[in-house]
Amino acid sequence: MAPPLVTNESLMHLGDLWFPTLAEKAMGGVDLLYWGIFWVSVGLGAAIFGVAVYLGMKYRRGSAAARPESEHQGMAMEVAWTVIPLVLVLSVFVWSFLDHLRSVVPPADAYEVRVLGKKWFWQFEYPQAGVTAINDLVVPVNRNIKLNMSSEDVIHSFFLPNFRRKKDVLPNRTTSLWFHADREGKYQIFCAEYCGDGHSVMLGNLLVVSQEAFDQYLAKASATSDEPLPQLGKKLYQSKACFTCHTVDGSAGTGPSLLGLYGKKRRFADGSSLDADENYLRESLLVPAARVVQGFQPVMPTYQGLLKEREITAMIEYLKGLK
């Protein structure tokens, strides 16, 4: 069943002079900052250029205007036009940084969807529901949504103009983008990083629907979908023989147990440490020798080239589910 659609938001004709309609109120600071800088720039620009034209006319060759006898001492002016712009740019920096911080750090409770960029379409997967969709991303309204993104081939970039967000989608790591739609509707998805012939047709729709409509959509779609990611990961765990070195029950073998790994603090032979996130899991599969877990030997083989991108993400989803 197609989700119940609301209006198709137009980028060009709705919104203000500069921006398309904003679908996430909390991002209002971005537009406001732009407008602020716009008007200050118009004011300053008109003043500077206006003064230039005024002086140019007043002191044009042959004009009667009196010229100063001696050269002006300029130190005070030099200091003023160094310090004032400096203060201005640093203050807009602080504003923009705070907005940026908020917009890139995903909240913990976000609903996660996996995004695969391929030449030249978007594939969306809902790991819990085992649903896969092409180019149409359906999400519930008023929920934090986090997209975990990677590419099967070259670099793409996931761009949501109505949410003022964009993030590159890379072939060798997971990047993420989160947003929160507070209005139902249909919004444009663009690929913003040049990726070859089909770049300009690598479009998608973000469909923001009510929670009920969303649940219905998933229920309907899961009946017919591909094998869900965690299930595929579980199969691979067997078929790629991870069990020869690892367990999923908490007991260590040649390698550490993978139970509850995701989010756990890892300590490494070289003394460094980090919390196991998606990129760490990916790195463990592709470049296991990059970080060797304390107390183990660097014997794990690399799976670079042995696992397709979708299989890597399936493996990651499977590992994340081991709690």
Added chain:
Amino acid sequence: MSHHPDPNASYLESPAGFWPWLKSWLFTLDHKRIGILYFLGIVFSFGLGGFFAMVIRIELLRPHGLMLTHTQYNQVFTLHGAVMVFLFIIPSIPATIGNFVLPLLLGAKDVAFPRLNLLSFYIYLLGAVLAIFSLFSGAVDTGWTFYTPYSTQTGTAVISMTLAAFVLGFSSILTGINFIVTIHKLRAPGMGWFRIPLFAWATYATSIIQILATPVLAITLVLLILERTLGLGIFDPALGGDPVLFQHFFWFYSHPAVYIMILPAMGVMSEIITTHAQKDIFGYRFVAFSSIAIAVISFLVWGHHMYVSGQSLYANMIFSVLTLLVAIPSAIKVFNWVATLYGGHIHWRVPFLYAMGFIFLFLIGGFTGIILALLSLDVHLHDTYFIVAHFHYVMVGGTVMAFVGALHHWWPKMFGRMYSENWARVAFVLVFLGFNLTFFVQFILGSKGMPRRYHNYLDQFQPLHAFSTFGSWVLGLGFIVMTVYLIHSAFRGKKAPANPWESRTLEWQTASPPTTGNFEGTPTVTGGPYDYPRAGAAAGRNGRPE
């Protein structure tokens, strides 16, 4: 070399007969002639790049294109960018105006290494030939940025185009070395560091960047070529490489390269404004050192091209602050130019019109640059038409306006002839107007979400795209008019006096066109470069007939 030019004859004078004439040009060691050779190459490149630009704009009249396939469109925009950046704008002011004017400004007979100078021209030519060869051998479609892993995987002529950029880089490095040594060693007696004309300061700063940054691009392109030919895994993850590493390398050169483009333009501005306002520059040291400051900071801001590449939040923060700092020395220059006008005797001739045009457009380019340096705004605007509009305002509105202004300023010196002031005004109006019509709407397109490098686009964007295309015709017409009256002037123009603008800098204190030896004897410098007479003396000059 058989032909030994007479040092006291015009540098344009050649021995009789076609072959001796040709030889006297192709083997010349005269910086002025090398400047003219570059000028021809650069004008040709501008024409080629401009042709591609027109094709792009026409193709974008309709949301689904008019005549090209996706691949062809991608090739055309790549070639437009690559030709304009590597063959035109990077060498434009330094290699033509710099070569011609710099030794004259310093009161020197030539650059420090005339043979090296000729060599760098031939390297430029080789690079240009390679680039043009690549057009016919499966024109490259990666964008001028050659991002991996796309550039490792595509079937088009990536290698010949990157090789061209590699070769062109050496030309740029050699010119940089030549200019630095020239400025250090060949200044006329009495010309201390703070008596150097500001164009030379700007050239000095540019040369530093050329020497330090270009090798990084060269290495990057070699690595890319090795990856494509030998399958060495450096950038392509399929081979175990990291594509984002390429972006770091690439922008480590290409951001400073932006200042290779704009710093000489700023130098030109200082010369045009002081001459046509008959006024000493306001804040000489501030203008001079701001060039150096821009050169230094330019090496530390490359990450602003990568805010959405997955680079860490801390890196984003630092790159954002550093990028904003570049605004300060740029602003200092603009303020000092405007202040210079105070109390001057401004003659609104064509070079001055271009200077005013530069200030107007550079203000817009600069303010939008601040917007793009800011994290929250750049995330939205990155890779959209807003970027396209911004860098055209800086590169065309800044560098090209300054280049054309410089051409009109030094034309009488270069060719010994005047051009039609009226036609030049017409061309200025067309170029200025056409430029704004073409590019201003692209700011709106971009902030509304229109991504760049799109062959097809949503129907709703069509009116603005069509508007932009009409604008580009006005712009193109402006350049055609300019070409016509300049060619006419070169052959038929009124003979120029030695110093038509009553300038104080040294290049005007010799014949137009200069003699092969530049000056009769060595000029001695006793004051600053812009010591125009002040109020009392100047009053008498006002009514003086020309």
